[in-house]
Amino acid sequence: MPNAKLKHYLHLHLLVFIAGFTAILGELITIGSLELVWYRMAIAGVLMFVYIKIIKLNIKITKKAFLQFSVAGIIIALHWITFFEAINQANVSIALAMFSSGAFFASFIEPIFFKRRILGYEILFGIIVIFGVFLITSSEMSYLNGIILGLLSALFSTLFAVINGRFIERYNATIISFYEFISGVLFLTAFILLSGTRFNAEFFKLSNSDWIYLFILASVCTAYAFIGAVEVMRYISPFTVILSYNLEPIYGIALALILFPETEKMSPQFYIGAILVIVTVLFDAVFKNYKRRKGKTHKITD
Numbered sequence: 001m002p003n004a005k006l007k008h009y010l011h012l013h014l015l016v017f018i019a020g021f022t023a024i025l026g027e028l029i030t031i032g033s034l035e036l037v038w039y040r041m042a043i044a045g046v047l048m049f050v051y052i053k054i055i056k057l058n059i060k061i062t063k064k065a066f067l068q069f070s071v072a073g074i075i076i077a078l079h080w081i082t083f084f085e086a087i088n089q090a091n092v093s094i095a096l097a098m099f100s101s102g103a104f105f106a107s108f109i110e111p112i113f114f115k116r117r118i119l120g121y122e123i124l125f126g127i128i129v130i131f132g133v134f135l136i137t138s139s140e141m142s143y144l145n146g147i148i149l150g151l152l153s154a155l156f157s158t159l160f161a162v163i164n165g166r167f168i169e170r171y172n173a174t175i176i177s178f179y180e181f182i183s184g185v186l187f188l189t190a191f192i193l194l195s196g197t198r199f200n201a202e203f204f205k206l207s208n209s210d211w212i213y214l215f216i217l218a219s220v221c222t223a224y225a226f227i228g229a230v231e232v233m234r235y236i237s238p239f240t241v242i243l244s245y246n247l248e249p250i251y252g253i254a255l256a257l258i259l260f261p262e263t264e265k266m267s268p269q270f271y272i273g274a275i276l277v278i279v280t281v282l283f284d285a286v287f288k289n290y291k292r293r294k295g296k297t298h299k300i301t302d
Helices: 002-028 033-055 063-089 092-099 102-114 120-139 141-167 173-194 208-232 238-245 248-259 268-301
Strands: none
Touching (some): 002 063, 002 092, 002 238, 002 248, 033 208, 063 173, 092 248, 092 268, 102 141, 120 268
């Protein structure tokens, strides 16, 4: 049995590594962020539909549910667009460092959605995250546009995670994801058409390397990663999964330094700020788990 447990832990960290590799693909793909996200969601949606057919999953939902999933699909599309554009405007390290600030936004968004008060330690952790972001910003002012886009990406990601947290209580995770991908594609299609771009031969004329990277992004880093994350939660606690995914920026920044040393080498102050943000996020997750378990213990003894 220990070997089986180890296999699931290795699978989990493979998924986190894949999540970090997403930013690398964003650097390698040469098309614009809007087009990149359209291709990602379209290909992932098709692959998800094939998976649904294979497992014979009933995907009928109400109109109300479809509208709710559509809002979430638009939010995840905006998250991905701002994330990849942050990479274009700055680099992988900046985008991932800003993305890790999502826990700060969650401290203020979760109480609104779940109708609870803001906790004192969340405010403290939020202040530390703000200080870490300040260190990064003050040392890398030339990447200001990328920093702002990265923060917006973290905000959209947090909104998406909180909204999905409500959906998962009532709906199958695969169905949620499928309709979010489809609605995201519809939203982006309308946006692209309104911007004056046409879905002609030129739009689909990509380099061979872009097609390969896009397929890896949509299949391995999106469809497989999502299904894998749901599967691994059958064997590993949600807390461990969430904590492990907080390591995504570390994997991504390390990969970027190895693959793109010329553009990814940052100032010492950047790494101090990034470490401060990431460590605070990890500590926040550990502290919340401790409070949750302590609360359960009190309920049992009471």
